[in-house]
Amino acid sequence: xxxxxxxxxxxxxxxxxxxxxxxxxxxxxxxxxxxxxxxxxxxxxxxxxxxxxxxxxxxxxxxxxxxxxxxxxxxxxxxxxxxxxxxxxxxxxxxxxxxxxxxxxxxxxxxxxxxxxxxxxxxxxxxxxxxxxxxxxxxxxxxxxxxxxxxxxxxxxxxxxxxxxxxxxxxxxxxxxxxxxxxxxxxxxxxxxxxxxxxxxxxxxxxxxxxxxxxxxxxxxxxxxxxxxxxxxxxxxxxxxxxxxxxxxxxxxxxxxxxxxxxxxxxxxxxxxxxxxxxxxxxxxxxxxxxxxxxxxxxxxxxxxxxxxxxxxxxxxxxxxxxxxxxxxxxxxxxxxxxxxxxxxxxxxxxxxxxxxxxxxxxxxxxxxxxxxxxxxx
Amino acid sequence: xxxxxxxxxxxxxxxxxxxxxxxxxxxxxxxxxxxxxxxxxxxxxxxxxxxxxxxxxxxxxxxxxxxxxxxxxxxxxxxxxxxxxxxxxxxxxxxxxxxxxxxxxxxxxxxxxxxxxxxxxxxxxxxxxxxxxxxxxxxxxxxxxxxxxxxxxxxxxxxxxxxxxxxxxxxxxxxxxxxxxxxxxxxxxxxxxxxxxxxxxxxxxxxxxxxxxxx
Numbered sequence: 388x389x390x391x392x393x394x395x396x397x398x399x400x401x402x403x404x405x406x407x408x409x410x411x412x413x414x415x416x417x418x419x420x421x422x423x424x425x426x427x428x429x430x431x432x433x434x435x436x437x438x439x440x441x442x443x444x445x446x447x448x449x450x451x452x453x454x455x456x457x458x459x460x461x462x463x464x465x466x467x468x469x470x471x472x473x474x475x476x477x478x479x480x481x482x483x484x485x486x487x488x489x490x491x492x493x494x495x496x497x498x499x500x501x502x503x504x505x506x507x508x509x510x511x512x513x514x515x516x517x518x519x520x521x522x523x524x525x526x527x528x529x530x531x532x533x534x535x536x537x538x539x540x541x542x543x544x545x546x547x548x549x550x551x552x553x554x555x556x557x558x559x560x561x562x563x564x565x566x567x568x569x570x571x572x573x574x575x576x577x578x579x580x581x582x583x584x585x586x587x588x589x590x591x592x593x594x595x596x597x598x599x600x601x602x603x604x605x606x607x608x609x610x611x612x613x614x615x616x617x618x619x620x621x622x623x624x625x626x627x628x629x630x631x632x633x634x635x636x637x638x639x640x641x642x643x644x645x646x647x648x649x650x651x652x653x654x655x656x657x658x659x660x661x662x663x664x665x666x667x668x669x670x671x672x673x674x675x676x677x678x679x680x681x682x683x684x685x686x687x688x689x690x691x692x693x694x695x696x697x698x699x700x701x702x703x704x705x706x707x708x709x710x711x712x713x714x715x716x717x718x719x720x721x722x723x724x725x726x727x728x729x730x731x732x733x734x735x736x737x738x739x740x741x742x743x744x745x746x747x748x749x750x751x752x753x754x755x756x757x758x759x760x761x762x763x764x765x
Numbered sequence: 766x767x768x769x770x771x772x773x774x775x776x777x778x779x780x781x782x783x784x785x786x787x788x789x790x791x792x793x794x795x796x797x798x799x800x801x802x803x804x805x806x807x808x809x810x811x812x813x814x815x816x817x818x819x820x821x822x823x824x825x826x827x828x829x830x831x832x833x834x835x836x837x838x839x840x841x842x843x844x845x846x847x848x849x850x851x852x853x854x855x856x857x858x859x860x861x862x863x864x865x866x867x868x869x870x871x872x873x874x875x876x877x878x879x880x881x882x883x884x885x886x887x888x889x890x891x892x893x894x895x896x897x898x899x900x901x902x903x904x905x906x907x908x909x910x911x912x913x914x915x916x917x918x919x920x921x922x923x924x925x926x927x928x929x930x931x932x933x934x935x936x937x938x939x940x941x942x943x944x945x946x947x948x949x950x951x952x953x954x955x956x957x958x959x960x961x962x963x964x965x966x967x968x969x970x971x972x973x974x975x976x977x978x979x980x
Contacts, residue, residue: 429802430795434818619785725795726788 399501403521407490411709416663417452419716423663424451426717427724455656462652467550470649474548479647479654482541483661485534486668492527493671494520494589496681496705497692504698519681519701520589527587528576531672532569535628538665539565542630542637545658546646557645560731561637565628567738572624574746578617578753579610579676588672592680596688607685610677616749618677620742625669626722627738629662633726636734670715674708678715681708833893833906835913836884836923837931846929847903847939850877854895854904862888863895879925886912887921902937904928 421436425448428435437448444450466475496519503513524530539562546558583591597607611618627634638645647658674680681704682688692700729737780786798815805814819826828834839847850867868880889912896906908931915921 426799429806429816430799432798432802432815432817434806434816434820721792721795721799722788725791 399517400521403517403519404491407493407495407521408487411495412487412490412664412667413660415667415712415716416660417456418449419663419666419720420455420659421449421451422717423720423723426720430721430724459653459656464652464654465649467649469550471548471550474544475649476654478541478545478548479650479657479661480541481544482538483657483664485538485541486661486664488534489531489668490671491521492524492530492588493668493675494518494592494680495671495708496701499701500697505696507693507696507700518589519705523587523589525587527585527589527591528580528672528676529586532573532576535665535668536565536569538628538661541658541661542646545650549646549649551649553644554646554648557637557639557643557648561630561646564630564634564637564734564738567735568624568627568634568742571620571738571742571746572628574743574750575617575620575624576676577750578614578746579621581750581753581757582606582610582613588675588680592675592682595679596682596685598679598684609679609682614677614749614753616745617753618673620746620749621673621676623742625673626719627734629665629669629719631662631666631719632723633729634734635728636731639728666716666719667712670712670719674711674715678711681705683707828909831907832909833891833896834908835886835906835910835931836889836895836928837905837908838882838925838928839903839905839935840929840932841939842934846878846882846925846932847901847935848879848882849875849901849903850879851900853898853900857894857898859892859894860888860890862886862890882925882928883922884928885922887918901939902935 425435425437435448436451437445439445439448439451439454441450441453466472498513498516498518500513500515501517502515542561542565543558546554546556546561549555579591580586583594585591585594591610595607595609597604597609599608599612606613630637636643636645638647647655650658688704691703695703775781802814802816805811806816841847848865850865852865852867855861855863855865862885864881864883864885865879866881867877870876870878891906893906895904899905910931912921
């Protein structure tokens with residue numbers, strides 16, 4: 388980090404944070420609240436919410452999320468009489484904040500060449516690059532685990548602070564589930580860590596510039612081709628972490644009511660939004676690990692890089708990354724609206740007796756293959 | 766006697782135990798439905814998609830022919846009410862929602878006519894007995910409309926003018942001034958009455974029984 392000054396670094400970091408949170412995560416998570424209802428409706432041969440409009444602008448009802456926000460804000464903000472006021476107030480924020488903080492390590496585009504914006508980047512080295520990643524942490528994915536495991540406090544404290552037996556039970560279910568599946572998640576990432584030799588998402592993304600290559604270049608393919616089982620395990624654990632069907636026993640909106648029963652208005656809205664933020668960030672992490680991050684293929688990316696000026700190339704790649712994110716979010720919505728829910732004991736059995744041994748086997752097998760490949764190459 | 770326990774051994778093939786093939790199949794079904802409905806909707810071929818939603822205020826479901834809706838009072842040829850205030854319908858009405866106050870008709874050939882004819886649609890149980898009881902085909906429930914929602918209960922009571930506003934002329938025979946339309950048709954066969962009423966005695970088709978003025 389020899390270039391630039393502290394001031395430049397700080398300002399670019401603040402701009403990146405503002406862009407990521409206000410320009411990407413929050414709008415996408417908000418729109419997902421509408422998209423989920425619309426997509427699930429289409430899957431079930433219904434139409435879904437298509438009515439909200441601002442004057443003549445209807446746009447398939449996409450403004451429903453604004454209508455929801457207005458409704459949430461003007462609803463009565465009810466706090467149960469015996470609730471622990473302080474924790475009751477903080478729990479939704481503690482449930483939502485980790486999803487936002489985790490976004491700090493996600494690489495969302497190629498480096499913006501600040502000193503040479505108007506020329507194509509090509510192969511020359513940039514003097515003053517701005518990496519499109521808020522924090523380049525060497526502990527990377529460990530940071531992701533550390534922060535995302537804090538989300539369990541939001542759910543559990545919400546259940547406890549509500550002074551409601553059912554909310555309490557929901558909070559306990561949430562904590563047991565999230566802790567169980569974090570083990571599998573960590574071991575699934577361990578396989579990716581063995582393959583890429585790094586925990587830093589930016590570095591991991593830079594190692595998978597190609598969609599799929601065979602032979603000697605195989606190791607430059609997307610991570611899913613090297614860690615297919617690791618991806619399935621990570622996806623399963625990530626859905627369990629976001630507490631959505633088939634792992635939604637902490638919430639169970641239709642009958643077993645979960646930890647946010649006592650919440651109403653915007654406080655409930657924060658839980659709701661936090662869930663969708665977790666979908667976006669877990670999708671982003673999965674894309675960084677297994678789907679090449681903002682890369683599509685070195686052929687197309689290289690063509691764009693050498694023909695477009697840097698200031699256009701970076702947004703194009705960012706858009707490509709956004710497409711991946713949206714498709715992945717839609718896939719998660721598809722899963723949520725297709726599968727039935729596990730029972731609590733089935734969930735624990737799946738987590739501890741099936742996924743955990745498989746993920747350990749995945750790590751061992753990956754390590755063996757890498758060992759064989761390295762000794763073969765030598 | 767203790768309740769017996771029946772152990773069901775589920776078929777435990779490997780592909781069923783790992784869930785994934787079944788999950789992929791299920792996702793395939795929902796994905797196909799989503800894609801079909803999504804693309805047919807976006808391209809404006811809503812009718813070809815599987816979507817069953819009826820967007821209510823714009824589209825309305827077509828009710829069956831014999832749907833019992835709001836009442837209406839049928840009219841004579843000269844636009845007067847057909848009702849002769851015989852009190853059959855308030856007598857038979859199980860909900861007592863029909864109020865008739867009779868008066869003498871100015872036309873000497875008709876004995877009575879209703880001065881007040883009110884139906885409380887909030888009370889009506891939509892049994893259809895009034896229309897069955899009516900000897901003059903004066904009251905009908907075939908308007909195909911719901912009882913409209915109102916802000917005040919009094920707006921749920923329909924008066925004679927309101928009921929007549931949905932009325933049309935009937936083909937049933939009735940005396941009184943204004944004549945009978947079949948006689949008029951017989952007198953002037955060159956100018957059949959407007960609408961799709963066939964002249965009496967026309968060779969084609971059976972005698973119209975239903976109200977032909979209704980579309």
